[in-house]
Amino acid sequence: MAPRLSLANPLVTADQLETTPSGRDGVDPALEQQLRCTGCDLIQAAGILLGLPQVAMATAQVLVQRFYYVSSFTKFALRDTIMGALFLACKIEESPRKVKDIINVFDYVIKKKQDLPIIPLESFSPLFYDMKNGLTVAELQILKRLAFNVQVQLPYALLVNYLQCLGLTQHPRIPQMSWNYLNDGLRTNIYVSYQPPIIACAALFLAARQCQVKLPDQPPWWTVFDSDLRDLVNIAGHILSLYHTQPPPDIPLTLPELEEYQSEILKAHPPGAI
Incomplete structure (x- = not known):
């Protein structure tokens, strides 16, 4: 049988997420x-x-x-x-x-x-x-x-389709807020952990919650788009976590800077220090 062409994004494994090369x-x-x-x-x-x-x-x-x-x-x-x-x-x-x-x-x-x-x-x-x-x-x-x-593969076009299906394209806040969540999520690992349809649903789920807009639940709207509530909640948590901490401006961008940065951290917090 000839191999099937897949346009799905390659995803990292649980082991890769837990133990990275860095x-x-x-x-x-x-x-x-x-x-x-x-x-x-x-x-x-x-x-x-x-x-x-x-x-x-x-x-x-x-x-x-x-x-x-x-x-x-x-x-x-x-x-x-x-x-x-x-x-x-x-x-x-x-x-x-x-x-x-x-x-x-x-x-x-x-x-x-x-x-x-x-x-x-x-x-x-x-x-x-x-x-x-x-x-x-x-x-x-x-x-x-x-x-x-x-x-x-990116979830932007899917988000537009989902908004249309749910009659939300004219909502004053949800479309732009959902789009912003997709952009912000790029700074997390969600794009290497989930496929685009789930990410699009999660952005819409989070925006609707923030705007206190109730979406269909008979059946739950996300099941129509082949998504799972646990995944939506997990992705939403990753996105929201971005807003609690911001990287410092002196983050090292070159190898010598990274080596010096880690050396300074080690000096300030040596192993075994209380």
Whole structure:
């Protein structure tokens, strides 16, 4: 029998979620989550300045999440990976951008996040060449380590369909709130843990709860879209958790910065200290 073509997203296993390559290399789970969140924030900021469609930015963020479940932050610098992921996503979503433009925009958003002086990056400076090399290598590593499986199915179109089915397209808050939850969820692991229909249902579920809008329950509306209530609640919890903590501005973006950052943490909290 010929193999069936599947457009489903590849998902990580429970073991991969529990024990990541970075965790095995000594990166604290809280720091790893902050690194993922920061990387996705920077991609979103850079994508907006580059005038990219949301699908391109979202694809890049999902690729970064996938990449760091098969690779370690201690071996692949976050700065390089997010540039390489966005460059690759631009090609996947047929919205190509020049390497020079991507580098300059990321240099700007990184300096702004770290509250550094915004000095234009010289095209022939050592930093420019370092970032260019990092971007090029990162794109190849993403392709290699993901086995060229860079297909990303996103839940945006599904959300629009679900809103139409439930008669919510004209609601003053739910459509935009649901869309925002889908965007915010990119900073969590939900896009590598659940398929798009469930993520779309979860965003709608959370928005309806926040707006105190009762949706059909005879039968429960989510069952019509092949979703499970436990999954919706779990995804909603992951999204809401983002709003309680924000990554610090000094999150390390390069390998030397990460090594120094972890060294400072170790000095402040040595093993066995009370």
